[in-house]
Amino acid sequence: MAGLTLTNVIKRFGAYEVVHGANLEIADGEFVVFVGPSGCGKSTLLRMIAGLEDVSEGTIEIGGIAVNDVEPSERRIAMVFQSYALYPHMTVRRNLSFGLQMNGNPKEDTERRVAHAANILQINELMDRRPGQLSGGQRQRFAIGRAIVREPQVFLFDEPLSNLDAELRVQMRVEISRLHKQLGTTMIYVTHDQTEAMTLADKIVVLRAGRIEQVGAPLELYDNPANQFVAGFVGSPKMNFLKARIEGKGASGVTVSLRADPRVKLTLPVSSAVAAGSQVMLGVRPEHFVNAGAGDTDLTVRIDVAEHLGHTSYVYATISDEPLIIERPESRHGGDSDSLTIGLSAARCFLFDAEGSRLR
Amino acid sequence: MKSKSRTLMMQRLALHAALTPLAIIWLFPLWMMFVFSTMPDYGIFSPDIVLWPSTNFVENFKNLQADTNFLRAMFISITVAVIYTVLSVMLTSMAGWALARYRFAGRSMVIAIILGTITLPFAVVVIPQFIMVAREFKLANTWVALIVPPLFNSLGVLFMRQSFSMMPTELFDAARVEGVKEWRIFLHIALPLARPTMAALSIILFLASWNNYLWPLLINSRPGMMTAPVALGTLIGLTKVSWGGIMAGAVLLTAPILFVFIFLQRHFISGIAAGAIK
Numbered sequence: 127m128a129g130l131t132l133t134n135v136i137k138r139f140g141a142y143e144v145v146h147g148a149n150l151e152i153a154d155g156e157f158v159v160f161v162g163p164s165g166c167g168k169s170t171l172l173r174m175i176a177g178l179e180d181v182s183e184g185t186i187e188i189g190g191i192a193v194n195d196v197e198p199s200e201r202r203i204a205m206v207f208q209s210y211a212l213y214p215h216m217t218v219r220r221n222l223s224f225g226l227q228m229n230g231n232p233k234e235d236t237e238r239r240v241a242h243a244a245n246i247l248q249i250n251e252l253m254d255r256r257p258g259q260l261s262g263g264q265r266q267r268f269a270i271g272r273a274i275v276r277e278p279q280v281f282l283f284d285e286p287l288s289n290l291d292a293e294l295r296v297q298m299r300v301e302i303s304r305l306h307k308q309l310g311t312t313m314i315y316v317t318h319d320q321t322e323a324m325t326l327a328d329k330i331v332v333l334r335a336g337r338i339e340q341v342g343a344p345l346e347l348y349d350n351p352a353n354q355f356v357a358g359f360v361g362s363p364k365m366n367f368l369k370a371r372i373e374g375k376g377a378s379g380v381t382v383s384l385r386a387d388p389r390v391k392l393t394l395p396v397s398s399a400v401a402a403g404s405q406v407m408l409g410v411r412p413e414h415f416v417n418a419g420a421g422d423t424d425l426t427v428r429i430d431v432a433e434h435l436g437h438t439s440y441v442y443a444t445i446s447d448e449p450l451i452i453e454r455p456e457s458r459h460g461g462d463s464d465s466l467t468i469g470l471s472a473a474r475c476f477l478f479d480a481e482g483s484r485l486r
Numbered sequence: 487m488k489s490k491s492r493t494l495m496m497q498r499l500a501l502h503a504a505l506t507p508l509a510i511i512w513l514f515p516l517w518m519m520f521v522f523s524t525m526p527d528y529g530i531f532s533p534d535i536v537l538w539p540s541t542n543f544v545e546n547f548k549n550l551q552a553d554t555n556f557l558r559a560m561f562i563s564i565t566v567a568v569i570y571t572v573l574s575v576m577l578t579s580m581a582g583w584a585l586a587r588y589r590f591a592g593r594s595m596v597i598a599i600i601l602g603t604i605t606l607p608f609a610v611v612v613i614p615q616f617i618m619v620a621r622e623f624k625l626a627n628t629w630v631a632l633i634v635p636p637l638f639n640s641l642g643v644l645f646m647r648q649s650f651s652m653m654p655t656e657l658f659d660a661a662r663v664e665g666v667k668e669w670r671i672f673l674h675i676a677l678p679l680a681r682p683t684m685a686a687l688s689i690i691l692f693l694a695s696w697n698n699y700l701w702p703l704l705i706n707s708r709p710g711m712m713t714a715p716v717a718l719g720t721l722i723g724l725t726k727v728s729w730g731g732i733m734a735g736a737v738l739l740t741a742p743i744l745f746v747f748i749f750l751q752r753h754f755i756s757g758i759a760a761g762a763i764k
């Protein structure tokens with residue numbers, strides 16, 4: 127088992143830079159999730175760790191050893207691909223043993239490892255089928271099995287669940303989590319799905335356009351996002367962002383007013399210097415609205431649609447053309463009124479400047 | 487629903503009505519070749535047109551065999567075609583793999599040149615090729631000269647390259663991570679997956695070799711080494727041309743290919759389609 131260190135890792139395809147100097151520390155046995163929108167460089171970063179792409183600049187260390195010039199097969203890693211990448215012309219049993227066999231691993235040891243992996247994943251009965259005769263979920267299980275057989279120091283997953291339907295995705299997610307508990311091996315997992323990131327990770331690395339925006343435990347990112355991008359990316363439904371304006375600064379912080387309804391004013395403790403009159407974004411999660419009168423201020427919104435899920439309800443609303451989502455755990459009936467007054471509590475609100483940097 | 491299936495039926499009927507005459511035009515010479523091969527020579531040149539086979543096939547074949555040792559020529563043709571096909575599929579798949587999988591300086595230039603050679607008619611190449619092989623390398627009347635020069639088949643290279651490029655790269659990445667050596671990735675993963683394309687290519691190459699007339703005629707004039715089309719060609723120059731014998735030879739040359747094609751046409755067409763579209 128091993129930890130990883132990425133120091134100033136840069137990747138260019140020709141003149142086009144796609145990863146701009148990534149620094150990252152991954153502890154031994156940690157489950158790390160790279161998350162970010164499609165095209166942000168997650169796969170590229172992972173493939174550099176695997177050795178499938180050259181590192182343009184910087185170093186990658188696995189278990190304390192720089193591996194920039196080490197062949198993928200010598201890095202003690204195993205990788206699970208989005209397309210499963212099972213060899214279609216071999217039985218899945220042979221898929222599992224093929225790599226070991228090609229490297230001259232003793233036959234008994236190969237068989238032992240294959241049987242072990244099949245036991246862990248409970249895929250014994252299907253071993254003599256071809257990948258084409260299996261469902262997506264079963265294929266994914268064998269792809270993971272092929273990784274387990276290598277007994278790697280680090281598992282790498284590149285969006286392994288994105289080809290599965292929603293139900294199976296949840297099931298496999300739990301299984302991967304269990305696998306991590308059982309094996310205790312370092313795992314790096316790439317996804318664009320924040321739910322997967324939140325549920326699986328010990329540590330989330332949020333990427334945007336080739337840059338690491340924030341690294342932290344799931345709840346750290348939720349409670350304390352470094353900027354508007356992370357705030358918007360982590361949490362479901364997304365955080366609401368309402369345009370606001372700095373009214374002035376007092377002893378207890380700055381006072382902002384909503385652009386949509388300037389009568390709504392809120393005072394937040396902000397340490398950094400902000401000029402009065404500047405445009406800012408007020409961030410508030412759907413689940414952090416309170417009942418009218420219970421917060422520091424109230425606002426009235428127009429209801430578009432209400433979704434009642436039983437345990438909770440989501441109200442999709444607008445306030446002079448700015449959309450927002452409000453979670454109302456207690457309201458089982460939307461009521462017939464098409465407007466809603468709810469409370470905002472300053473303690474649960476975030477503030478971002480025009481560039482998306484966090485002010486509060 | 488009903489009217490829909492009816493229009494479909496009408497469309498099919500129209501299609502068949504249009505294609506049947508074409509098929510007959512295409513098949514008629516083949517049929518007449520067969521008919522002539524069963525007739526004595528005086529029958530072939532008789533003014534009445536006979537459309538049904540007669541009984542003289544064996545006689546014709548005996549004449550043919552006496553004039554040219556045609557069985558030996560057939561055997562040589564088959565051997566040459568098989569060796570050629572196997573070697574050429576090996577070479578073109580290796581070249582196609584290199585061009586599909588590896589990025590190297592000048593790769594697109596190499597591909598462009600290969601593509602360019604397809605547009606060159608053989609007639610342009612044949613004289614310089616003959617001079618090179620016969621005069622410079624002094625290889626006239628050898629098996630090497632017969633088989634090797636046509637081995638490099640640009641269509642085959644592009645065909646195989648296309649087939650390899652269509653395979654998902656993650657497959658090869660997975661093998662690389664597992665430490666499978668490059669040549670084993672080629673042998674154990676890429677080649678088995680390219681099997682339909684290789685089958686289609688084999689048929690094309692086998693046919694090309696089987697039908698090849700000009701090159702064997704030029705490079706190979708020794709009687710004991712003639713391929714079947716060349717052997718058949720020598721008959722035309724004789725003072726007494728045995729047309730029945732020539733037709734019998736032509737039937738023997740055509741029949742195996744026709745049967746192979748009829749049995750394999752499904753694979754053949756799907757293989758070509760796979761190479762072209764997928």
Ligand SMILES: Nc1ncnc2c1ncn2[C@@H]1O[C@H](COP(=O)(O)OP(=O)(O)O)[C@@H](O)[C@H]1O
Nearest residue numbers: 139142144162163164165166167168169170171
């Ligand atoms: N082989 C390549 N050549 C050129 N550009 C590439 C290559 N692979 C990826 N890219 C580019 O790098 C960026 C990041 O891609 P990727 O790492 O696949 O994103 P993600 O996995 O986060 O969706 C994208 O803009 C993509 O177009």
Ligand SMILES: [Mg+2]
Nearest residue numbers: 168169170285
């Ligand atoms: Mg990706």
